[in-house]
Amino acid sequence: MRRIAVVLIAVAALAGAVAYMPSASGQADGEADPVFGIKIPAGYRDWRLITVAHEEGSLNDLRAILGNDVAINAFREEKLPYPDGTIIARLAWNYEPLKESEKAFGRLQSFVAGPPKNGVQFMVKDSKKYASTGGWGFAQFDDGKPASEAMQKTCFPCHEIVKARDFVFSRYAP
Amino acid sequence: MRRIAVVLIAVAALAGAVAYMPSASGQADGEADPVFGIKIPAGYRDWRLITVAHEEGSLNDLRAILGNDVAINAFREEKLPYPDGTIIARLAWNYEPLKESEKAFGRLQSFVAGPPKNGVQFMVKDSKKYASTGGWGFAQFDDGKPASEAMQKTCFPCHEIVKARDFVFSRYAP
Numbered sequence: 001m002r003r004i005a006v007v008l009i010a011v012a013a014l015a016g017a018v019a020y021m022p023s024a025s026g027q028a029d030g031e032a033d034p035v036f037g038i039k040i041p042a043g044y045r046d047w048r049l050i051t052v053a054h055e056e057g058s059l060n061d062l063r064a065i066l067g068n069d070v071a072i073n074a075f076r077e078e079k080l081p082y083p084d085g086t087i088i089a090r091l092a093w094n095y096e097p098l099k100e101s102e103k104a105f106g107r108l109q110s111f112v113a114g115p116p117k118n119g120v121q122f123m124v125k126d127s128k129k130y131a132s133t134g135g136w137g138f139a140q141f142d143d144g145k146p147a148s149e150a151m152q153k154t155c156f157p158c159h160e161i162v163k164a165r166d167f168v169f170s171r172y173a174p
Numbered sequence: 175m176r177r178i179a180v181v182l183i184a185v186a187a188l189a190g191a192v193a194y195m196p197s198a199s200g201q202a203d204g205e206a207d208p209v210f211g212i213k214i215p216a217g218y219r220d221w222r223l224i225t226v227a228h229e230e231g232s233l234n235d236l237r238a239i240l241g242n243d244v245a246i247n248a249f250r251e252e253k254l255p256y257p258d259g260t261i262i263a264r265l266a267w268n269y270e271p272l273k274e275s276e277k278a279f280g281r282l283q284s285f286v287a288g289p290p291k292n293g294v295q296f297m298v299k300d301s302k303k304y305a306s307t308g309g310w311g312f313a314q315f316d317d318g319k320p321a322s323e324a325m326q327k328t329c330f331p332c333h334e335i336v337k338a339r340d341f342v343f344s345r346y347a348p
Contacts, residue, residue, distance in 0.1 A: 045348070052226045052236045053272070057283040062226045064238065064347070093347050098227070100343060104332050109231040113347040158278050169274060173238070173267050173287040174219070 033146035035153060036137030038124050040144065041068070044089045048072045051173035054095065054111075061092040062113045065170045075172040081135065082166050086125040092118040119147060121155075123168070134159070134167045207320040209327060210311030212298050214318065215242070218263045222246050225347035228269065228285075235266040236287045239344045249346035255309065256340050260299040266292040293321060295329075297342070308333070308341045 028039035047066035055061050067075060070085040094114035101110030119142040127135035138155035140147040159167040202213035221240035229235050241249060244259040268288035275284030293316040301309035312329035314321040333341040 046222055048220055049223050049238055049240065051287045052238050052267075053287070054228050054236065054269075054285045055283060056285070057279060057281065059283070062228060064223055064226050066223065091347070093226075095228075098343065100335050103335050104343075105231060107231065109229060109233070110343075111228040111230070112343075112345070113225045113227070116348055161274050161277050169272065169278075169284075169286075171286070173265070174290055 030141075030144060031146055033139035033141070033152050034149045036124070036130065036133075036139055038122055038137050038139035040120070040141055041087055041089070041122065044068075044087075044120075044122075045091075047089060049173070050075055050088065051170050053170075055092075059092070059118055060095050061118050062095050062111065063090055063092040063118075065090055075170075078172075080166045081127075082125050082168065084125050084127055084135075086123075088123040088168065088170065090121040092116065092120075119143075123159075134163065136167055204315075204318060205320055207313035207315070207326050208323045210298070210304065210307075210313055212296055212311050212313035214294070214315055215261055215263070215296065218242075218261075218294075218296075219265075221263060223347070224249055224262065225344050227344075229266075233266070233292055234269050235292050236269050236285065237264055237266040237292075239264055249344075252346075254340045255301075256299050256342065258299050258301055258309075260297075262297040262342065262344065264295040266290065266294075293317075297333075308337065310341055 028041050030040050032039045044066060047068055050065040050067045050071065053063045053065070055063060066089045068087045070083060071088050074082045074086055094117050095111055096114035097108055098110040098112045099108065102108040119140045121138070121140045124137040124139070125135055126137060130137045133156040136156070136159070138152060138159070140151055146152070159169070162169050202215050204214050206213045218240060221242050224239040224241045224245065227237045227239070229237065240263045242261045244257060245262050248256045248260055268291050269285055270288035271282055272284040272286045273282065276282040293314045295312070295314045298311040298313070299309055300311060304311045307330040310330070310333070312326060312333070314325060320326070333343070336343050
C-alpha cells in the first residue's frame with residue numbers, strides 16, 4: 001500500500017508540473033530552411049520582448065525582437081557568448097502612420113505596426129552544429145515557407161559586423 | 175493509510191502545479207498613482223507583446239505595448255469591450271540610430287531602442303471602479319514613481335478619440 005502511495009504521489013507531482021509547462025518549449029514545425037536546417041520554432045509569437053527597432057529604406061518596417069527563455073536570460077545577464085539553445089526571433093510589420101495621432105497630438109506623429117512584412121527571421125545558437133558561422137544558424141521564413149538559399153546565405157556576412165557582440169545586433173531594452 | 179496517501183497525492187499535485195505558475199500573476203508593488211490608485215503590476219516586463227510604435231515629435235521614442243494574459247487573449251480574439259482584468263503596458267526608449275547599420279546596409283537606416291524614457295504607462299480595465307473613464311484606469315510612472323496628478327488626468331481625454339475601439343489605440347501585431 002505504501003509503495004503504491006509513493007508512486008502515485010510522484011506521478012501526481014509530475015503531472016501537476018507538466019500540466020503547467022510553458023508552451024514555448026514545443027517542437028518546431030513545418031519546412032526547414034535549406035542552409036541551416038532550421039524550422040519555425042513553435043510558439044515564438046509568445047516569447048518575451050528583447051527590443052524594438054525601425055528600419056527605413058526599402059524595408060520600411062517596425063520590428064520586434066523576441067527571445068526564448070534561454071535568450072531572455074542571456075540578454076539580462078549580459079554574458080557573452082550566448083549559450084547553446086538561445087533562439088532570437090525578428091518579427092516585422094509595415095511602418096504606417098496612426099491617423100488618430102493628429103487629433104491626439106495636434107500633428108501626425110505616431111507610427112504603428114501595419115500588416116506583417118519582410119518575413120520572420122530566427123537566429124539559433126548551436127556552437128557545434130553551426131561552428132562555421134560563429135555558432136549561429138540563421139533562417140528567414142516568408143508566409144511560413146523558408147526564404148531562398150541565396151537569401152539565407154546573406155545573413156552571416158552581415159552579422160559578422162558585430163562579431164564582438166557574439167554576432168547579435170540587438171541590445172536588451174529594459 | 176489510504177487517507178493520508180490521498181491527501182499527500184493532492185498536495186503533491188498542487189505543489190507541482192504551483193511551482194510552475196507564471197510569475198506574471200504576482201501582486202502589484204510600490205506607490206499608487208493619485209488619480210486611479212494603480213500600482214506598477216509585478217512582472218510586467220515579462221508580459222507578451224501586443225504591438226510596437228514610433229513617436230516622433232518631442233516624445234522621440236520607440237515603444238512597445240505589452241499585455242497581461244487577459245489582454246493578449248482579448249486582442250487575439252478581437253472581442254470588444256476588453257474584459258475586466260485587462261492590463262496594457264506602454265514601455266518606451268529613446269529613438270537612436272544604429273551606427274552599424276551604415277556598414278550593414280550601405281546607409282544608416284536602422285533606429286533602435288536606447289535608454290528608457292517617457293516613463294511606463296498602464297491601462298487597467300475595471301468597468302465598475304473606473305466607470306467614469308470608460309471602464310479604464312490610467313497611470314504613468316517615471317523611475318518607479320507615479321507621475322503628477324495633472325499628468326494622469328490627461329490620459330482619458332485623449333483616449334476618448336478611440337472610444338469606438340474601447341479607448342485603446344493599439345492594434346494587435348500578429
